[in-house]
Amino acid sequence: MDESCTNNGERLPKSTGTHRNPAHLTEEYSANPEIRHRILDVSDISIAPCTESAYIRPCSMLYKQDGREKRWDFIKTHDSVSIIIYNSSKNALVFVKQFRPGVYVHNTDWDVGKTTIDVAQHPAVAGVTYELCAGIVDKNLPLDAIAQEEVLEETGFSVPTTQLERVTSMRSGVGIAGALQTVYFLEVTDDQREPGRGGGSAKEGELIEVVEIPLEQARTMMFNEHLARPAGFMFSLMWFFTFKYPEIIKRLNGS
């Protein structure tokens, strides 16, 4: 084993940089104050090394490349689907907001030696993300059927799979993972809401706030770094504003 090859010699040091300041994080869009309150009601945080998990499987690949023994540590993860949802009744994009522990931790001064994070100093808002409705591929179902289920479960819209338009797919976290993320586009109307659905699976303890952001605001938030936005979300918004928005504007103008 050539130690110098391990993950290209990239070691995990302390976080650095003044670019990180949770105090500047905001979450400007809320549709449901009650859910918002419950999402932010985070306390009693403790963090420990994870020695066993059903969700993240740390693996090492040993291989020979170009005559050299190498080792690369990676995480085996699930593929996923995500859905860009445009609600034409409201002329708005439908996003989900949730508290993401990984994002929260990366936004604080936490380091591997520490066992707690003080929520008073680092409010839970530092972990609230804006995301597309999405889900992991953990069932033996076509991708569009999984997308359909997630749309209903997270946002409450009941749609046929034929309404889903496949956009593209891409790789997620190529340095440490590499699963496939498939993106769909979906146009819905308020009529397609299923009463009592949306907000995530209560059984699984999911707490999701659905926000419907008018298009002009959605375009602004794409570049608002005070909000935590994933890379796939950013691509999807760029795609929407490039390919769908012009059509929608034409339609709204009746031309």
Place this chain on the structure above:
Amino acid sequence: MDESCTNNGERLPKSTGTHRNPAHLTEEYSANPEIRHRILDVSDISIAPCTESAYIRPCSMLYKQDGREKRWDFIKTHDSVSIIIYNSSKNALVFVKQFRPGVYVHNTDWDVGKTTIDVAQHPAVAGVTYELCAGIVDKNLPLDAIAQEEVLEETGFSVPTTQLERVTSMRSGVGIAGALQTVYFLEVTDDQREPGRGGGSAKEGELIEVVEIPLEQARTMMFNEHLARPAGFMFSLMWFFTFKYPEIIKRLNGS
């Protein structure tokens, strides 16, 4: 953005390809056959659970949210920078290609129970990604200085930090990680090449092929699902074609 921002009114090609079939994966762009050959020379693969790693730190966060005890497993990872590089001498975008074990594994039929992957059945090309020049934040340096170093190390262009234009930042892998990815734009010329640089750190065992893709081809590859493209790369290309490409076209037309 208004309609005039949508790539001069031209449409990007629709996605092509089935979502997972390594046999369909190609790597169509090569600038350096020798490096390409060395990158693809992968053999003797074995995969084992990773019980200890300096690079991926599996952690569990235990917390109380909305009165309910919760646990979330995540990976502590590095922040990173990535750079969209436009070489005006060639009217091309500068990308890096490399073999990514995580992507490779996710493209094969490997599952956690298996200990090997047959390279004859799953050629190494299944792990070759197209990425922006990028690097992790593992030094106590300003982000633009780290970006500057990565540009030199990976692509061989020597530029002052003042030449880097900050685009935005986003979160990477919010489900299992959440580190901050900061994106820069950089315009270079062939004059800025540093002889003998680029291709990654040989000391660290990096094997990187630099490819300069003419703009029209780069636009096509964005939606070519036969190529492994990360989410951040996809966003960055969309951004480039929306915000920079129209200016460049005007300049090339002398208007």
